[in-house]
Amino acid sequence: MNTIHKKILAGERIAADECLALYRSASLPALGVMANAVRERLNGKYVYFNRNVHIEPTNICANRCLFCSYRRDEGQEESWDLSLDEIFGIARQYVGSGITEVHIVGGVHPRRTLNFYEEMVSGVRRILPGVHVKAFTAEELWRMAQQAGLPVGEALARLKTCGLQSIPGGGAEILDDDVRAQICPDKVGTQEWLEVHQSAHAQGIVSNATMLYGHVETYEHRVKHLQRLRDLQDKTGGFNAFIPLKYFKKNNRLSSAGEVSAVEELRNMAICRIFLDNIRHIKAYWAMCGKAMAQLALSFGADDMDGTIDDSTKIYSMAGADDKSPKMTVDELCAMARQSGFIPVERDSLYHAIKQY
Numbered sequence: 001m002n003t004i005h006k007k008i009l010a011g012e013r014i015a016a017d018e019c020l021a022l023y024r025s026a027s028l029p030a031l032g033v034m035a036n037a038v039r040e041r042l043n044g045k046y047v048y049f050n051r052n053v054h055i056e057p058t059n060i061c062a063n064r065c066l067f068c069s070y071r072r073d074e075g076q077e078e079s080w081d082l083s084l085d086e087i088f089g090i091a092r093q094y095v096g097s098g099i100t101e102v103h104i105v106g107g108v109h110p111r112r113t114l115n116f117y118e119e120m121v122s123g124v125r126r127i128l129p130g131v132h133v134k135a136f137t138a139e140e141l142w143r144m145a146q147q148a149g150l151p152v153g154e155a156l157a158r159l160k161t162c163g164l165q166s167i168p169g170g171g172a173e174i175l176d177d178d179v180r181a182q183i184c185p186d187k188v189g190t191q192e193w194l195e196v197h198q199s200a201h202a203q204g205i206v207s208n209a210t211m212l213y214g215h216v217e218t219y220e221h222r223v224k225h226l227q228r229l230r231d232l233q234d235k236t237g238g239f240n241a242f243i244p245l246k247y248f249k250k251n252n253r254l255s256s257a258g259e260v261s262a263v264e265e266l267r268n269m270a271i272c273r274i275f276l277d278n279i280r281h282i283k284a285y286w287a288m289c290g291k292a293m294a295q296l297a298l299s300f301g302a303d304d305m306d307g308t309i310d311d312s313t314k315i316y317s318m319a320g321a322d323d324k325s326p327k328m329t330v331d332e333l334c335a336m337a338r339q340s341g342f343i344p345v346e347r348d349s350l351y352h353a354i355k356q357y
Ligand code: V47
Pocket: 067, 068, 069, 167, 168, 169, 170, 171, 172, 173, 208, 209, 210, 211, 212, 243, 245, 246, 247, 248, 249, 250, 252, 285, 306, 315, 319
């Protein structure tokens, strides 16, 4: 442990077996010191956030992931399926609001076409011209391309022409096909998920990556997941941020797996920060982990708090996240950062500073 600690403090990369050793035996305070050293090297004392809103076009989904509390069949109670006009109506509500990003993700709708999503992106960009559109997980993109009979790179190129600027990190779950077979058997495999991101990066579309952890996976699986992301990032440099997502057990079919403790959540945050030395930002997604946990995470490697969100997402509240109407003001986000001894910075979607508070 001493050697690993020294390596990290010296700014050296740790290997997969060292990462596993951290998962197995490092204490929370020791991990905090190591993760904070990496965090300060990469991001100083800054805590980033943006002014953003989510649009979730549908929760109708062809996939049946066991951890999902959100998906419904077509026509089922609690399903929704927004038309383009309804989506544009949501976008219009934010004209002049100061938001800088629209994050669009939803279910894999069995009948929507690539053309529908192209119109969606073009329309949102027309209504909110200066606003960055971060849209569609690798899973959604793979299925859109399949539906259109195109290689995913071509589907991405078409969406980019319509105004798609980056892609969010969802759908990664655990990048190991044995785990995927257990928790998301209908989803694309590890290689396909990585291929979508690699192809996006090659076209100048940056992206994020997530890890859904704390269900059936082992520490070895988590390390494998992180290694795959670090390897791709060494090749492309296209990942902006990594977002660990603790599994929430309410209203889904994996609930017998339980939920990890707050200590494990912080340990995981710190280890991800330490291992992913080439992904600059680690996000504590407060709408999911809760405001108190997000604030604590800032001392365990996280430097980004996502954004204001404005009560625009349901994925997590349906899975049992505490905050049923997730929104935060800029003042609240700044106070959270300051209370922990950090400097709040409003950023754009590419992490350029807009304003230091
Ligand atoms: O891929 C679904 C996760 C993800 C549950 O890129 C669950 O900036 C926990 O990727 N318990 C979608 N997690 C959300 C996502 C995201 C969120 C915020 C920011 C960004 C970004 C991306 O949510 C899914 C899945 O891994 N998820 N159900 C659940 N029960």
